[in-house]
Amino acid sequence: xxxxxxxxxxxxxxxxxxxxxxxxxxxxxxxxxxxxxxxxxxxxxxxxxxxxxxxxxxxxxxxxxxxxxxxxxxxxxxxxxxxxxxxxxxxxxxxxxxxxxxxxxxxxxxxxxxxxxxxxxxxxxxxxxxxxxxxxxxxxxxxxxxxxxxxxxxxxxxxxxxxxxxxxxxxxxxxxxxxxxxxxxxxxxxxxxxxxxxxxxxxxxxxxxxxxxxxxxxxxxxxxxxxxxxxxxxxxxxxxxxxxxxxxxxxxxxxxxxxxxxxxxxxxxxxxxxxxxxxxxxxxxx
Numbered sequence: 001x002x003x004x005x006x007x008x009x010x011x012x013x014x015x016x017x018x019x020x021x022x023x024x025x026x027x028x029x030x031x032x033x034x035x036x037x038x039x040x041x042x043x044x045x046x047x048x049x050x051x052x053x054x055x056x057x058x059x060x061x062x063x064x065x066x067x068x069x070x071x072x073x074x075x076x077x078x079x080x081x082x083x084x085x086x087x088x089x090x091x092x093x094x095x096x097x098x099x100x101x102x103x104x105x106x107x108x109x110x111x112x113x114x115x116x117x118x119x120x121x122x123x124x125x126x127x128x129x130x131x132x133x134x135x136x137x138x139x140x141x142x143x144x145x146x147x148x149x150x151x152x153x154x155x156x157x158x159x160x161x162x163x164x165x166x167x168x169x170x171x172x173x174x175x176x177x178x179x180x181x182x183x184x185x186x187x188x189x190x191x192x193x194x195x196x197x198x199x200x201x202x203x204x205x206x207x208x209x210x211x212x213x214x215x216x217x218x219x220x221x222x223x224x225x226x227x228x229x230x231x232x233x234x235x236x237x238x239x240x241x242x243x244x245x246x247x248x249x250x251x252x253x254x255x256x257x258x259x260x261x262x263x264x265x266x267x268x269x270x271x272x273x274x275x276x277x278x279x280x281x282x283x284x285x286x
Contacts, residue, residue, distance in 0.1 A: 048266050051259035063257035064264070071237040072245035073264070075153065079228075079241065080221040083160040087217050091168025092210065096202065098169075099176030100184070113170065116163050124162050125230025128155060151233030156241065159227035164220045171213030175206050212279045219272040223265055 053060055063069060094113065098106060116124065130136050132149040142149060149155045183205070187197045203210075225243040232239040234248065242265055249258035 045266055045270075048259055048263055051255060052263040054259075055256050059256055060260045060263075063260035066257070068236045068240070069245060069257070069261055072240045072242050072261070075156070075239070076222050076241045078153070079157055079160050080218055082157050083164055083221045084214060084218050086161055087165045088168050088210070088214055090165055091172060091213060091217075092206075094169045095172035095176055096198075099173050100181055113166050116166050121159075121163050121224065121226030122230055125159050125227035128159055128162075128227075128231050132158075150231050151235065151239060153239065155231035156228050156239060159231045160221050160224055163224055163227050164217045167217040167220060168210065168213035171209050171216070172206055175209040176202075179205055208279055212276065215272055215275055215279065219268065222268055 052063075064073075094109070097103075098109060129150055131138055132142060132155065133139050134143060134150075136150075149158065183201050184197050187201045192200065222241075223243060224241075225247075228241055229244060229247075232241070232244060234240060234244060236245075236248070240248065242261060246258050246262045246265075249255075249261065
């Protein structure tokens with residue numbers, strides 16, 4: 001009996017020690033994660049806003065409403081307004097085809113969708129220059145018909161579409177695969193046509209995942225630098241997006257204006273993070 005009590009006491013002590021060790025390890029890992037986030041995310045964000053407001057609020061807003069800055073902001077919004085809807089439509093169609101049907105070349109299509117993740121944006125921009133530039137494959141034809149793509153807004157839009165099109169489709173494929181086809185088949189059996197099945201069955205089931213993909217796509221579209229830098233030509237007031245305008249201001253040692261414009265991208269990132277968290281919460285609740 002005494003031996004059993006000693007063993008029980010020893011086991012209880014061992015459990016307490018293990019539990020205390022797990023608690024210390026948990027808080028240590030949390031502390032390391034918070035330290036990392038603080039050093040590499042929070043501190044740079046604070047530095048951006050600190051430098052932007054260093055010389056006063058008046059100069060801060062003056063940098064934002066300056067004509068070239070305002071032109072860059074408008075071009076960024078226009079680019080995102082074109083690229084995001086196109087990628088949303090493509091993402092839904094491609095995800096629906098891949099998740100709901102079996103066909104020849106399915107794996108090849110998945111590989112093509114992942115290309116923008118594997119290829120450097122600078123290389124992607126160079127490909128567009130080789131295709132649509134004045135010395136490119138389609139250059140003479142475009143020049144003959146007075147169509148300008150490279151060093152113009154169409155080239156920026158095309159480059160942005162290329163680097164952002166995987167976001168929506170890659171977000172929807174696992175959701176649609178997990179849901180299967182039972183509900184769609186039931187709707188068709190009850191007399192619904194293809195469009196009715198999509199809008200009344202498929203779309204409500206994927207709406208939060210779709211919104212999540214659109215948010216990520218929009219954030220990348222507004223912040224894209226590499227591919228857009230290659231095809232834009234850096235023409236002030238015409239082909240500079242916000243990231244390109246920030247680079248020009250910084251290279252000219254106009255640090256206050258550069259950080260002021262950069263703060264817009266920082267605010268966009270924070271807003272995207274908040275909306276993303278809300279969508280994730282809604283998705284988990286759903």
